[in-house]
Amino acid sequence: MAKKFVVTLLGKSVRKIAQLRGGSGSALPGLFVETIDKNFIKDTLASLPHGVAIISGTNGKTTTTKMVVELLERQGLSVFTNKTGSNFTRGVAAALLGEIDMNGKLQADIAVLELDEAHAVHFVKSIKPRYCLLLNVMRDQLDRFGEIDTTANMLRTIAEATTDTVVINRDDPRLSSELFRSSITADIVTYGSSQSVKHAFPSDDVMRAEKITAATESFSRNDTELVDFEGSTARISFGDQQYETTLKIGGIYNVINAVGAVALTRSIMTERLDAALMMQSLSMVTPAFGRGETLIINDFPCELVLVKNPSGFRLALQSFTPDGYTTMIAINDNYADGRDMSWLWDVNFESLRDNGVAMVTGMRATDMALRLKYDLVDVDSVREDVSGALDSFLAEQPGPRRIYCTYTAMLELRRLLSKKTTVEKVR
C-alpha cells in the first residue's frame, strides 16, 4: 500500500506539472507511472464491479466511446474512461491518475476504454475485458501494421481475451466472417444496418467497385439494427421495439457508431436497462474534440473534421455538403497520421469540384494539392505551415468554414484556434 501511495502521488504530480507546461497531460505522466509500477493499471482496474469494456476498430473509436460513456452514466453507472483520446496504455494510466484517490482506489463501476488496435492487443495480455465493441477494420496506417488482415487479427485477439460479451459490427466483412468468430468463447452480440440502408456504409472492399454486398444476416439472436435514417435521425430496433432518435453528431458513419454504442450499452445493462432513457440520452451526445466539433470564429462556424483513412475521408465528404462552406484541408504525415500518402488516392474528391478548395496545408500539402489536381478540383492556395495557412484561411471572406484534417494537424489546429476562440478543454 505504501508503494501504491507513493506511485500515485508521484504520478499525480507529474500529471499536474505536464498540464501546467501546457500539454494535455496524457502521455508523459502515464509513461512515468508505467515505468515505476508495471501493475498499476491492472491492479486499479481489477477492483471495478462491472469490469472493463474495450472499444476498438479503425474508425470512430473516440466518438463511440464518448457515446457509450454518456449512455451508461445516464443509466446511473459511474464510468471511468480515457477521455483525452490518448488511446494507448499510457493514456489510460494518465487518465487513471486523474481519477483515483490517494490510496490508489478508483471510484467507478466500470471502465470504458478506447484502445488503438495494436495497444489493445498488448493491454488484454494482462487485463481481460469483460466486454468489447469492435467497430470496423478499414485501411488505416497500413504502414504501421502492414496489412488490413493484420489489423483484423489484432481485433480477434481482443475478442478472444474478452470474458463475457463481444459486440461485433456485422456489416464489416472481416469482423462478420466465420473465421473471425470461430475462436471467440464469449457471447457474440451483433449490430448493423438493414438491407435498405446498407449502401450508405461502403467498406474498403467495395471502394472502387460499384457492387454492394447484401446486408449480412445477423448471426446472433441478440441484434441491434439500424432500420433507416435520414440526416441525423435514425430508427434503431432491438428486442422487438423500434426507437427514433436525432443525433447531435454529424456524419453518417456516426449513425452506425451510435447503433454500436446502443448494442454495447444493452449488453452491459442487461435487464436493468431503461431503453427509452438510453435513446433519449443518445440524442444529447455532442461530438468528441476534433471529430466534427464546431467552433465559432468571427461569428461564423468553423467545423473541424478529422480524417484518418480513405474510408473515413470518403464518408466525411459524403456526409457534409460543401455548398455554402469554404474548405481547407490539412494533411500531415507524422507517425500518428501515417507516413504513406497513398491513401489520398483512394478518396474521391469530385464532390469538392464545384466549390473548389480555398487552402491546402500541412506537411504534405503538396501531395494533397496534387491529388486534387487529378480530380480536377481547383485549389486557391497551398501553404505548408499550418499557422500561416489558418490565418490566411480565416482572413478570407466571412462565412462558414470547414477544415478536414489528419490527427496531428487537428491537434495543431485546435491549439491555434484556442487562441482565437474558446475550445473545449480536454481533461
Added chain:
Amino acid sequence: MSSQPIRILQLYPDDMNIYGDWGNTLALQRRLEWRGHAVELLAYNPGDEFPDNVDIIVGGGGQDSGQSKIEDDLRAIGPHLKELAESGTPMLVICGLYQLFGHSFTTKDGTTIEGIGLLDLTTIGGPERLIGNIITRSEEFGDIIGYENHSGLTTLGAGVTPLGRVIKGAGNNAGDGHEGARYKNVIGTYLHGSLLPKNPSIADFLIHAALQRRSDLELSALSALDDTVEINARNVAMDRPR
C-alpha cells in the same frame, strides 16, 4: 484528335486495389485527356473475358487474401499477357502483381506460388516488412519517388533490367540496390503511393508507348504539360523521413 479512345485496362481492381493504386490509372487518364485524347477505362476481374485492343495495362497490389483469389486466373491469362508484352503493350504492375508477373513466389513456410514468368525474376518471403518512403534513380526517368511496403524479396534475372537504383529505402531485396524491373514496355515496381502522379516521366513513357502502337494516330513527341504541382509534391516527398 478524333480517334478511337485509348483503352486502359485495370487488372483485378476488385482484389488488387490497395495502397492507392487507382491513382496510377487516374494519372494516365488525365494526362491523356489533357493532351486531347479520349480515354476508356476497362476492368478485368477473375473469370471475365479479356478485352481486345487494350492500349495500356495497369495492375496493383493486394492483401494476401486478395492475391490468392486471382492467382489461378492470372496463370490462365498469362500466355496472352506475355504476347501483349512481347508486342510492346505498355504495362505497369505494382507490388503483388509485380511479384506474380515473375517466375515464382516462395513464401516463408516454403510454399511456392507459380507466377506467369512474364518478367525474369523470382521472389521469396522475407523476415520483415520493408516499409517507408523510397527514392530510386533511373537514367531514363530521373529520380523515382514513392512509398514501399512489402515483405517479399525479389531478385532479378538476366532477362530484365532494374527500374532504378536505390538512393534511399530498401528496394527489391534490400541487398543489391535494385528497385523494380523493366522488360520491353513493361514496368514492375514495389513503389506505390501512387507511383505515376508523382513520377510523371514514367506516366508519359507508358502513354507514349501506347500512342506509338496505334496505327490510327500520327505521333511525334508528346506535348509538354504544366507539371508544377507534380514537381512541388516531388520536392517535398524527397525530404520526408523514411
